[in-house]
Amino acid sequence: xxxxxxxxxxxxxxxxxxxxxxxxxxxxxxxxxxxxxxxxxxxxxxxxxxxxxxxxxxxxxxxxxxxxxxxxxxxxxxxxxxxxxxxxxxxxxxxxxxxxxxxxxxxxxxxxxxxxxxxxxxxxxxxxxxxxxxxxxxxxxxxxxxxxxxxxxxxxxxxxxxxxxxxxxxxxxxxxxxxxxxxxxxxxxxxxxxxxxxxxxxxxxxxxxxxxxxxxxxxxxxxxxxxxxxxxxxxxxxxxxxxxxxxxxxxxxxxxxxxxxxxxxxxxxxxxxxxxxxxxxxxxxxxxxxxxxxxxxxxxxxxxxxxxxxxxxxxxxxxxxxxxxxxxxxxxxxxxxxxxxxxxxxxxxxxxxxxxxxxxxxxxxxxxxxxxxxxxxxxxxxxxxxxxxxxxxxxxxxxxxxxxxxxxxxx
Numbered sequence: 001x002x003x004x005x006x007x008x009x010x011x012x013x014x015x016x017x018x019x020x021x022x023x024x025x026x027x028x029x030x031x032x033x034x035x036x037x038x039x040x041x042x043x044x045x046x047x048x049x050x051x052x053x054x055x056x057x058x059x060x061x062x063x064x065x066x067x068x069x070x071x072x073x074x075x076x077x078x079x080x081x082x083x084x085x086x087x088x089x090x091x092x093x094x095x096x097x098x099x100x101x102x103x104x105x106x107x108x109x110x111x112x113x114x115x116x117x118x119x120x121x122x123x124x125x126x127x128x129x130x131x132x133x134x135x136x137x138x139x140x141x142x143x144x145x146x147x148x149x150x151x152x153x154x155x156x157x158x159x160x161x162x163x164x165x166x167x168x169x170x171x172x173x174x175x176x177x178x179x180x181x182x183x184x185x186x187x188x189x190x191x192x193x194x195x196x197x198x199x200x201x202x203x204x205x206x207x208x209x210x211x212x213x214x215x216x217x218x219x220x221x222x223x224x225x226x227x228x229x230x231x232x233x234x235x236x237x238x239x240x241x242x243x244x245x246x247x248x249x250x251x252x253x254x255x256x257x258x259x260x261x262x263x264x265x266x267x268x269x270x271x272x273x274x275x276x277x278x279x280x281x282x283x284x285x286x287x288x289x290x291x292x293x294x295x296x297x298x299x300x301x302x303x304x305x306x307x308x309x310x311x312x313x314x315x316x317x318x319x320x321x322x323x324x325x326x327x328x329x330x331x332x333x334x335x336x337x338x339x340x341x342x343x344x345x346x347x348x349x350x351x352x353x354x355x356x357x358x359x360x361x362x363x364x365x366x367x368x369x370x371x372x373x374x375x376x377x378x379x380x381x382x383x384x385x386x387x388x389x390x391x392x393x394x395x396x397x398x399x400x401x402x403x404x405x406x407x408x409x410x411x
Contacts, residue, residue: 004029005394006234006243008222008257012041012203012380013372014249016387018210019123024395029216030207031236036217037203040251040348043274044380045296045307046196047287048116049138051163052381053109054154055356057096073326075294079313086312089266092354092411099153106157108357108405112382117194119384120202129205136195137286139177141184145169147291148186155188164191179282181336184290195287198301199380222250225257225369232368245368247390252315252351254359254373261366265359266411267374269315270352273345274307275327276300281339293330304338306331319347352376353411360389360406370394371408 005021007014010032018028030036068074078086096105117133124130142148150159150167159165166189173180173187196202211217224235225246234241248254255267284299295308308330309323324345332338351374353359359371372390375382392399 003027003244004216005245005247006031006232006241007247007249008225008234009249009251009254009373010036010207010217011039011249011251012037012199012206012383013251013375013386014247015203015206015210016123016383017247017249017372017390018215018387019206020387020391021394022210022213022215024391024397026391026395027214028210029218030210031218031220031222031234031241033219033221033237035204035219036207037200040350040379041203042200043272043307043346043348044199044377045274045287045305046199046298046300047138047296047381048120048133048194048196049190049381050114050116050192051138051158051161051190052378053106053113053161054157055096055102055105055109056376057093057354057356058102058153059097059099061097062094072322075309077309077311077323079311079317082313085268089268089354092266096355102153103157105355105357105405109378109382110161111401112358112385113378115385116381119388120194123206123209123384124202127205127209129201132197132202132205133194134197136193137176138190138193139286139288140188140190140291141173141177141180141288142186142291143183145186148188150188158190165189166191177285177288179284179335179337180288181334183333193287195298196300196380201301222257224260226260227366245370245394247370247372247394249372251373252349254351254371263363263409265409266354267351268312269349270376271309271311271313271347271349272307272377273309273311273319273323273327273347274305275324275331276303276305276344276346277331277338277340278303278342278344279339280304280335282335282337284335288334290330290334293334295327295330295334297331297334303342304331304335306334315349319345323347350375350377350379357406358382358386359408360386361393361403361408363408
């Protein structure tokens, strides 16, 4: 294939698609309005887990949603102006909250999550930045010991699929994570994982690798995508670009690019926040989730990052400073000796479908247009395998897994 495949979006998903296409001998060009990996890919909690294949719509979640929406300290919120769009999305979400569907979705998510650590190490090999991914456990910490139950469905599914889980008490917690508050009375250790020490830097390194291998990077805003004379035309701030094959990996912005093609999809912006403490004075050995607050803390090259919140709202709505203050307060409660003098904040937009699965594959009746978006907050984990699958499809290789759960127009 002499003509390059055009990838719209240079986040971690688009970058992994580029590397996997290059591995199959396909030329690529990446287009993004910003620097590679510095939007949603930049600010996540850094968890790289083969075992984080549990969807959000778990059985019984409907019982907790009213309380979460009414509490100012809850991890879930919906901006008032977004409710007309949120209600139909939420009904679809709740329709998936039964055990049978949870297990089916988990099987699909496992396809994308399971090889994540191995593929990141493959992509980073020889770059000199292999140290950006380190072995880790995922510590789920509970303030009430009776809430830490390995028979809970999420833990049960992981164990059935081969995960090594261990339930520990307060004394063991202090041995594993000395910096954690003594308020935590139990924890579940999910072993056999890794964590990113700087997610944005990983994206930069891998984008540089792709460019070194011949990829073109065009920094431009995409304003439209249309079909013309059996080819795709991209309207950009730098002029029109033509391509026979396009990978749409523009995250939550993908929905707006599809609308002029007559395609409406239930993709929304699940806005997440992080606070980062540059001189924390403490260290975290693993990725640690405060299960009550639904936040994740991790030591990174830039300090300790604490990430969380699921705020549904318009893509371009400004960050909510109350969310940032709450997250900082929760970080201090989680890590009582934390030095919070030097703090930075961030907000990103996770592209989320109601079933927690991304859209992957060629879009029906749109030859040459491939979807690779909608990974929600699983994007860092799912990106490498997404790249492999999209590259196989474009290169004419039949994937050895069932891609029907990821059908872009399944809703």
